[in-house]
Every structure is written in structure tokens, then in C-alpha cells.
Amino acid sequence: MPDAGDYHRVRLPYDEGKAALWRVLVTHALQRLVGEGQRVLDAGCGHGYFINAVRGAAKSAIDHGAEARARLDPAVRFEAGDAVSLAPFADASHDVIFASNFVEHLTWDEAGRFFASCRRVLAPGGRLILLQPNFRYCAAAYFDDYTHRSIWSHVSLPDALRAAGFTVGRVFPRWLPFQVGGAGRGSSPGGGRRWRLRLLLARLYLLLPWRPFAAQMLVVADR
Numbered sequence: 001m002p003d004a005g006d007y008h009r010v011r012l013p014y015d016e017g018k019a020a021l022w023r024v025l026v027t028h029a030l031q032r033l034v035g036e037g038q039r040v041l042d043a044g045c046g047h048g049y050f051i052n053a054v055r056g057a058a059k060s061a062i063d064h065g066a067e068a069r070a071r072l073d074p075a076v077r078f079e080a081g082d083a084v085s086l087a088p089f090a091d092a093s094h095d096v097i098f099a100s101n102f103v104e105h106l107t108w109d110e111a112g113r114f115f116a117s118c119r120r121v122l123a124p125g126g127r128l129i130l131l132q133p134n135f136r137y138c139a140a141a142y143f144d145d146y147t148h149r150s151i152w153s154h155v156s157l158p159d160a161l162r163a164a165g166f167t168v169g170r171v172f173p174r175w176l177p178f179q180v181g182g183a184g185r186g187s188s189p190g191g192g193r194r195w196r197l198r199l200l201l202a203r204l205y206l207l208l209p210w211r212p213f214a215a216q217m218l219v220v221a222d223r
Contacts, residue, residue: 041089048071127220131218154171
């Protein structure tokens, strides 16, 4: 995989608008999957959009790019290291592991090792939450990201998790548009009023039973 700093500079530079959007996603949707008294780990945290926004008793993050530390809230424990092995974290040390747009950057072998690492680090009854592109609905743009190395759909990813020993609870094949939440290139529009309108529309979008243009899936599995 390329150097994280180069990748983020070229493909996913830090974006204040995305940070605000992630606060909406967490507050109005993802926080329901995470208890405020739980220990939360963000694997492959990138700029820390999720882990900064979520509430938990203890928050940790890992990324192989050390520059991620600069964007994280001081209360977040950050480890610069291999997010596949999760080596800095002890067995059964977390209640929730979250990863956004991460598994598709791994080879099949790395993905298998990552799932095994998550089972090791999660406490009994712990939860793994994965948000990422669903190849079935974004095939034309999937490999526009030059670091994508494996293909996943809302069928193959849950099956791989079951094979790794997880119990898959909920699968949302179409949860977010491809350009939102980390996938795609996208950037925040200029103008405060225009961006506030987009945040309001994002809140309304999360209420829809059917979400137009959605091409990212959300998969929730329990240890």
C-alpha cells in the first residue's frame, strides 16, 4: 500500500465538511450501534472523522500513517501501526471495532487476518461495524481508487465474516452514496449556508427507507 501521507494528500485530503458530515452520521445513525459506556476502536482511522465524533467510555484508533494523530481528539488513544494485526491492543480489550472504507484496501489474505484480529481484540459479545463500498452498486467507479485490492458485496462480506466466526446481525446493502463517508474523491462545497443545507439533507437522507444513489454498505457483526 502507498505511503499514507501521499495517499491522503492525493486522494483523501482532510476536509472540514466531511468532519461535519461524519458528526451527522454518528449522531443520527451510528451512535445507536455503540453504547456510550463501551470501549471503541477505529481501525484504519484515517483523519479520525468517526472516532472523534462517536461517544464511548474509552476511544482508540490505529492507522499506519502517524500523521493521523494530529487530527484526533486528545482523549483518543492513537497507535501508529498495522491495522490488520491490531498488535498494540490486548485480547478482549474493546467492545466495538469500527472500520470505514478499509477492507477493500486489503488482499484476501490480509482481510482474513484482519477479521481474526478483530475477534481477538473484541470482548465476548463485542461488535464489528464495517462501512464500505458495495461493488455490486459501484463497479464502474470502484477501481478509480488505485489502492483498492479486493472486491466485496453485501453478500460476500457477511459470508466472509461468518466464516471467520462472527454472527452477522444487520446488513444494509445501500446505506450511503459512494462519494460520502470516505469512499470516492468528493470535496466539501464552498459557502457555509450551502454546506449547512447539505448537512440537513444528510439527516433527512438517513431517515429514508430507500436511499437513492446509495452504493456503500453497512454490515454489523457480533463476536
